[in-house]
Amino acid sequence: MLNIRIEKTQNPKPIPGPENPLVFGTIFTDHMFVMDYEEGKGWFDPRVIPYQPLSLEPSCMVFHYGQEMFEGLKAYKAVDGRILLFRPDKNADRANKTNERICIPTIPKEDFIQAVKTVVKVDKAWIPEKEGTSLYIRPFIIATDPFLGVRPSHTYKFIIILSPVGAYYPEGLNPVKIWIEDEYVRAVRGGVGEAKTGANYVASMKAQDKAHESGYSQVLWLDGVERKYIEEVGAMNIFFKINGTVITPKLNGSILPGVTRDSVISLCKLWDVPVEEKRISIDEIFEAYNNGTLEEVFGTGTAAVISPVGELKWEDHIMPVRDGGIGEFSQRFYDTVTGIQLGKVEDKLGWTVEVE
DSSP, X not given: XXXXXXXXXXXXXXXXXXXXXXXXXXXXXXXXXXXXXXXXXXXXXXXXXXXXXXXXXXXXXXXXXXXXXXXXXXXXXXXXXXXXXXXXXXXXXXHHHHHHHTTOOOOOHHHHHHHHHHHHHHTGGGOOOSTTOEEEEXXXXXXXXXXXXXXXXXXXXXEEEEEEEOOSSTTTTSOEXXXXXXXXOOOOTTXXXXXXXXXXXXXXXXXXXHHHHTTOSEEEEEOTTTSOBEEEETXXXXXXXXXXXXXXXXXXXXXXXXXXXXXXXXXHHHTTXXXXXXXXXXXXXXXXXXXXXXXXXXXXXXXXXXEEEEEEEETTEEXXXXXXXXXXXXXXXXXXXXXXXXXXXXXXXXXXXXXX
């Protein structure tokens, strides 16, 4: 167990009221968690300190070689007043898989979860209670060696910051429009597509800009080799309901293993809803659209939870889904997952962890 030192701020910021729209990722709480690493010494000096700028050398390796990872999870104020985390063990596991892939020292799962719980407890007053809001938790690790040369860093910082948030997409739970990208490539098997690292996201920005210019919220990526198999959306995994079966691309080394993705698959099995993880091509999606069996499309992710898709654009083809409306399965998944997160729905799968 970590011996976490806590230093409270002497200059607390005003906490946003319920009338504040809470634009995603723009407001940050009073405190942050920090822990350092040195080769030969390991992780040390875990502490919660006032939220503040970082002092780093311009030669820090993170700036030049991109050795960094991040995670994303949320804390919720349950209807009975408890503070709940949703499946933080999955985030800890995924964080360490990313760490292993990009040569960052791993953090014991129990230490990761303890750090999250501690900083959330310190800033629990910042957890918003308005419907559709939560406290977003951003753990990340950066390489801090002041060195120019391509090798793993010998020193790192593990930091957790918190942000009260509303809906990730301006549309909220209203269906979003998705652009299917066939020019640029985000990731390939053997690369870092399955790791949660900034390289995956910067690789998506060019196509994202192109999509936004055409009025689309997000990009749906095809595989980087044959340019025909569905992979994931820029900020979420993707699901299709075709002829009664829920289908999502199989994890293949270039797709992020989403926590909400796993949750939806588990709920399908719990509800006896046919679900398949498989390789599926854009041609199959287009065929399902044309023959009327494409019943629903939705994305899943920590930020948006469930995001219904109301339109797909592939090449010159525009594919409206359910006349742009939300489907019954998308709504059921959203209601169940958010209900579990808020303590409104029985947690039969043991997914929530209380911050005491």
